[in-house]
Amino acid sequence: xxxxxxxxxxxxxxxxxxxxxxxxxxxxxxxxxxxxxxxxxxxxxxxxxxxxxxxxxxxxxxxxxxxxxxxxxxxxxxxxxxxxxxxxxxxxxxxxxxxxxxxxxxxxxxxxxxxxxxxxxxxxxxxxxxxxxxxxxxxxxxxxxxxxxxxxxxxxxxxxx
Numbered sequence: 614x615x616x617x618x619x620x621x622x623x624x625x626x627x628x629x630x631x632x633x634x635x636x637x638x639x640x641x642x643x644x645x646x647x648x649x650x651x652x653x654x655x656x657x658x659x660x661x662x663x664x665x666x667x668x669x670x671x672x673x674x675x676x677x678x679x680x681x682x683x684x685x686x687x688x689x690x691x692x693x694x695x696x697x698x699x700x701x702x703x704x705x706x707x708x709x710x711x712x713x714x715x716x717x718x719x720x721x722x723x724x725x726x727x728x729x730x731x732x733x734x735x736x737x738x739x740x741x742x743x744x745x746x747x748x749x750x751x752x753x754x755x756x757x758x759x760x761x762x763x764x765x766x767x768x769x770x771x772x773x774x
Contacts, residue, residue, distance in 0.1 A: 622693055622728035630691040632667035634719045640665070641715060657712035663747055663755055667721040678766075693728060695739045697763035703740065708756040717749040726758075736765040 636658055644665055645652055653659070669682050677683040679700040686694035713719070727742040740762050747755040 625693040625725050625728060628691060628725045630723045632721050632723070634666040634721070636662075636666070636713055636715055636717045636719060638715050656715050658714060658717075660707075660709055662713060663721075663757075666719050666747070691723065691725075692761075693725070693741065695741070695763040697737060697739055698766045699764045701762050701764070703760040703762040705760075706758045709754075710756065711752070711754045713747075713749070713754060717754075720748050722746045722748070733764075739763045 638652075641658060641662065642652065644662060645659070650659070671682040675682055678698045681692070681700060682690070684690055684692045684694040722745070724744045725741060726744050727740075729740045729742075731738045731740070740760055743759045743761065745755075745757040745759060746753050747757075
Protein backbone atom coordinates (compact mmCIF):
# COMPACT_ATOMS: atom_id res chain seq x y z
CA UNK A 614 0.00 0.00 0.00
CA UNK A 615 1.16 3.49 -0.69
CA UNK A 616 0.77 6.34 1.73
CA UNK A 617 -2.35 8.41 1.24
CA UNK A 618 -2.16 12.15 0.92
CA UNK A 619 -2.89 14.48 3.81
CA UNK A 620 -5.53 16.01 1.52
CA UNK A 621 -7.55 12.79 1.77
CA UNK A 622 -8.05 13.36 5.50
CA UNK A 623 -9.12 17.03 5.37
CA UNK A 624 -12.84 16.21 5.35
CA UNK A 625 -12.41 14.23 8.59
CA UNK A 626 -10.91 17.12 10.56
CA UNK A 627 -13.59 18.62 12.81
CA UNK A 628 -15.89 15.59 12.59
CA UNK A 629 -17.72 15.13 15.90
CA UNK A 630 -19.55 12.39 17.71
CA UNK A 631 -21.77 12.78 20.78
CA UNK A 632 -22.42 9.85 23.11
CA UNK A 633 -24.40 9.69 26.34
CA UNK A 634 -24.14 7.56 29.46
CA UNK A 635 -25.02 7.47 33.15
CA UNK A 636 -22.75 6.78 36.10
CA UNK A 637 -24.54 3.99 37.95
CA UNK A 638 -23.64 2.75 41.41
CA UNK A 639 -23.77 -0.90 40.22
CA UNK A 640 -21.38 -0.47 37.27
CA UNK A 641 -19.00 1.63 39.37
CA UNK A 642 -18.98 -1.09 42.07
CA UNK A 643 -17.85 -3.65 39.48
CA UNK A 644 -15.07 -1.35 38.27
CA UNK A 645 -13.92 -0.66 41.84
CA UNK A 646 -13.92 -4.42 42.59
CA UNK A 647 -11.43 -4.88 39.76
CA UNK A 648 -8.98 -2.69 41.70
CA UNK A 649 -10.02 -3.98 45.14
CA UNK A 650 -10.97 -0.42 46.04
CA UNK A 651 -13.85 0.85 48.16
CA UNK A 652 -16.31 3.37 46.83
CA UNK A 653 -15.56 6.90 48.07
CA UNK A 654 -18.00 7.93 50.78
CA UNK A 655 -18.61 11.34 49.22
CA UNK A 656 -20.21 9.85 46.06
CA UNK A 657 -17.38 10.89 43.76
CA UNK A 658 -15.93 8.59 41.15
CA UNK A 659 -12.17 7.85 40.97
CA UNK A 660 -10.21 9.38 38.11
CA UNK A 661 -9.90 7.07 35.11
CA UNK A 662 -13.47 5.79 35.31
CA UNK A 663 -14.41 8.08 32.42
CA UNK A 664 -12.78 5.53 30.07
CA UNK A 665 -15.64 3.15 30.95
CA UNK A 666 -18.26 5.65 29.85
CA UNK A 667 -19.76 6.20 26.40
CA UNK A 668 -18.36 2.99 24.95
CA UNK A 669 -19.66 1.93 21.52
CA UNK A 670 -22.68 -0.35 21.49
CA UNK A 671 -21.87 -1.72 18.05
CA UNK A 672 -22.98 -5.25 17.16
CA UNK A 673 -20.21 -7.82 16.82
CA UNK A 674 -20.78 -8.01 13.07
CA UNK A 675 -19.91 -4.30 12.72
CA UNK A 676 -16.53 -4.55 14.47
CA UNK A 677 -13.22 -4.44 12.63
CA UNK A 678 -10.07 -6.48 13.21
CA UNK A 679 -9.04 -4.11 16.01
CA UNK A 680 -12.25 -4.75 18.00
CA UNK A 681 -13.57 -1.24 17.38
CA UNK A 682 -16.40 -0.22 15.01
CA UNK A 683 -15.30 -0.63 11.38
CA UNK A 684 -13.86 2.47 9.75
CA UNK A 685 -15.96 2.58 6.60
CA UNK A 686 -15.59 6.12 5.33
CA UNK A 687 -19.34 6.72 5.20
CA UNK A 688 -21.16 9.50 7.06
CA UNK A 689 -21.92 7.25 10.06
CA UNK A 690 -18.26 6.35 10.62
CA UNK A 691 -16.60 8.63 13.16
CA UNK A 692 -13.00 7.47 12.78
CA UNK A 693 -11.38 7.89 9.34
CA UNK A 694 -10.93 4.80 7.13
CA UNK A 695 -7.21 4.45 7.82
CA UNK A 696 -6.08 1.35 5.87
CA UNK A 697 -3.85 0.08 8.69
CA UNK A 698 -5.24 -2.69 10.93
CA UNK A 699 -3.43 -2.21 14.23
CA UNK A 700 -4.91 0.47 16.52
CA UNK A 701 -3.03 1.62 19.60
CA UNK A 702 -3.55 4.30 22.20
CA UNK A 703 -0.49 6.54 21.95
CA UNK A 704 -1.18 9.19 24.59
CA UNK A 705 -3.68 11.27 26.54
CA UNK A 706 -3.57 14.58 28.36
CA UNK A 707 -6.47 14.94 30.77
CA UNK A 708 -7.82 17.94 32.67
CA UNK A 709 -10.12 16.99 35.53
CA UNK A 710 -12.25 20.10 36.12
CA UNK A 711 -14.51 18.58 38.76
CA UNK A 712 -15.06 15.04 40.03
CA UNK A 713 -17.56 12.78 38.34
CA UNK A 714 -20.33 11.69 40.69
CA UNK A 715 -22.61 8.68 41.01
CA UNK A 716 -25.84 9.47 39.20
CA UNK A 717 -24.30 11.98 36.78
CA UNK A 718 -25.83 11.92 33.31
CA UNK A 719 -22.84 12.23 31.00
CA UNK A 720 -22.43 13.45 27.45
CA UNK A 721 -19.11 13.05 25.67
CA UNK A 722 -18.41 15.10 22.57
CA UNK A 723 -15.46 13.73 20.61
CA UNK A 724 -13.82 15.69 17.80
CA UNK A 725 -11.11 14.78 15.31
CA UNK A 726 -8.51 17.55 15.52
CA UNK A 727 -5.67 16.33 13.34
CA UNK A 728 -4.57 13.38 11.20
CA UNK A 729 -0.90 12.89 10.39
CA UNK A 730 0.87 10.17 8.42
CA UNK A 731 4.48 9.23 9.05
CA UNK A 732 6.96 6.56 8.08
CA UNK A 733 8.58 5.00 11.14
CA UNK A 734 11.08 2.25 11.78
CA UNK A 735 8.23 -0.24 12.07
CA UNK A 736 6.52 0.95 8.86
CA UNK A 737 3.64 3.26 8.08
CA UNK A 738 1.93 5.11 10.91
CA UNK A 739 -1.20 7.25 10.98
CA UNK A 740 -1.84 9.42 14.04
CA UNK A 741 -5.38 10.60 14.80
CA UNK A 742 -5.60 13.34 17.43
CA UNK A 743 -8.93 13.61 19.23
CA UNK A 744 -10.52 15.95 21.78
CA UNK A 745 -13.08 14.60 24.23
CA UNK A 746 -15.21 16.94 26.32
CA UNK A 747 -17.22 15.22 29.04
CA UNK A 748 -20.14 17.22 30.40
CA UNK A 749 -22.78 16.77 33.06
CA UNK A 750 -25.67 19.21 33.55
CA UNK A 751 -24.26 21.42 30.75
CA UNK A 752 -20.96 21.81 32.63
CA UNK A 753 -17.67 20.55 31.19
CA UNK A 754 -16.17 18.36 33.88
CA UNK A 755 -13.31 16.69 32.00
CA UNK A 756 -11.25 17.48 28.90
CA UNK A 757 -9.03 14.91 27.21
CA UNK A 758 -6.67 15.27 24.26
CA UNK A 759 -6.03 11.75 22.97
CA UNK A 760 -3.78 10.38 20.24
CA UNK A 761 -4.56 7.09 18.52
CA UNK A 762 -1.96 5.54 16.20
CA UNK A 763 -2.64 3.03 13.45
CA UNK A 764 0.14 0.86 12.10
CA UNK A 765 0.72 -2.18 9.97
CA UNK A 766 0.20 -5.56 11.62
CA UNK A 767 3.26 -7.61 12.48
CA UNK A 768 3.61 -10.82 10.47
CA UNK A 769 2.00 -13.77 12.24
CA UNK A 770 5.34 -15.58 12.48
CA UNK A 771 7.30 -12.56 13.77
CA UNK A 772 9.22 -13.22 17.00
CA UNK A 773 7.97 -11.44 20.11
CA UNK A 774 9.99 -8.35 20.96
